[in-house]
Amino acid sequence: MTRPGGIATLAEHKRRRIDELTARTSGTGGVSLLRDAGRRLRRNPAAVVGAALILLFLVIAIFAPLVAPHDPVQRFPELTSRLTVDSIPGATAGHPLGSDPLGRDFASRMIYGARQTLFVGVLATLIGLLSGVLLGAVAGAAGGWVDVLIMRITDVMLALPSLLLAITLVALASESTQWTVIVAVAVVNVPVFARLLRGSMLAQRESDHVLAARALGVRGRDIVTRHMLPNSLTAVIVQATLTFAVAILDAAALSFLGLGDPDINRAEWGLMLGVDGVRYLEVRPELAYFPAAAIILVALGFTLLGESMREALDPKNRR
């Protein structure tokens, strides 16, 4: 009764279907949350632009000695000799962006500035993240008066404008160094992470998977570190990316206001913009344009990537 090549028996048919289905699905094994999000990020132009900007500045920062044409603190006689009260030399041979007000190579200073700016931003964000996550996790997991205490402190910190708080913190330090700026910017970001973590902990405390873990006799400490923290991770990553942008802007603002490291040799975009850029705005506006544009581009890169990651990691967008 069977046609040649047709289905001989029902069992044969079933076996073939199962083979087909396993062949089709076996490729998806082990697709993790992050890899899935990564695939969606690559399809999002905003994410690609943001990542490209960050990568560009990161490469410049890391390889600054190779990229920069000159030493950023060296004063060049061919530049200093042409400095006058109302003129600063522009582009010349060997100095593509010309001179700064002290006869140093402006292009090299911009390139080394990337290093300085990213270093401050990354470190300030990391310190703020770690302390904020710790405080928020403790508040959310412990509850009671510990929670109330930590949350009231963050309330006070959030009530002040972030820059004002950072200025106050810098002013409290006996001497201003690069580290005062980093710590001040980090502290300003602590309440953001603390609130984020606390909210995530509170939501999870009532969740079924935490109840299930408790039903298995998992210890409270392990529930927090092994079950709850991993679930908060995506939110922290997104927030950290967005905080980078804010941290870089805040650090630049502190330098701009003259509250950063007073060392005039240090190449830092905020300082370059605030001191030379403003003072010589009418003589040579590029001294303001370039640092300002660089700050904006880095901040934009982190914001674009951060927002795209928020979208990509949102479980509601998962297919």
Next chain:
Amino acid sequence: MPLLDVRDLSVVFRRKGAEPFTAVDGVSFSVDPGQTVGLVGESGCGKSVTSLAIMGLLPRRGNTVAGEVLFEDTDLLRLRPQDLRDRRGRDIGMIFQDPLSSLNPVIPLGLQVAEVLERHQGRTRQAALREARQLLEAVGIPDPARRLKEFPHQLSGGMRQRALIAVALACKPRLLIADEPTTALDVTIQAQILALLKDLVDRSGTALVMITHDLGVVAGLCDTVNVLYAGKVVERAGRHDLFAQPRHPYTHGLLQSVPRLDADRGRRLHQIPGSVSDNIPWTEGCAFAPRCARVIDDCIGATVALEPTRRRDGALRCTNPVPQEVPA
């Protein structure tokens, strides 16, 4: 001697600005080793709260638990929290209603199964993962090596519930509490999961407390059934006795409400009138009285006691029970 002996368990929830609410009101039942006992009732009758109270998983604040929960002569309610924690997952396992939300979404399945083995049996991560693979195989998950690395959202609903069963039975507990284990699954998968549960508890000699509102589950699985209403046991009987001859009007109504394939198509499905919000307090009579088809004057006024019946393991809380048919 029973494995689990729940005596006069009460749970009262207290909230500021609201009347205290008695969710479980003096419930007693016992489970022998290897036995399957059902707790049946509609939403809000105290089934789940009973199971959480046994496990010591109720929130620390806002409730009072009274009575005794004897597990092999140890009163679980009076154990120190850390001692109770050592027993959860090792001596008593638990399966929850929604398999997706009961699994941690960001942890691979293998680690979630391995964790309980590391916790209670001191296995290394490697040994625990090897055993996790065998456990997944034992609950009928195909290709367990691959599934170990996958995340809960990559599994089907039935597979997730199988995985949770594997976790609950990993340390070979003597008692398993299953709180509506099949409610979130569709009917064909329900049957598979129930068959799997029955097979596993039969083979390992694990006692099972089955919490459900589904009488079909009870009929297929339980040796003894406790029917709960408004926080109290209203009828207890062996499975066959209960289905053949329900004595309490509530049980009777529940059984009447089950759709049947051989019923007259034109007839409306039976329903119990009213809802739990019509209840009167147990102190002033039978809580079910306002909804009861057999209500008489004696039902109101004084608390109705749970009296033993002549059936094996039987008990009944009713002043005017459904008359027992005399076999002809």
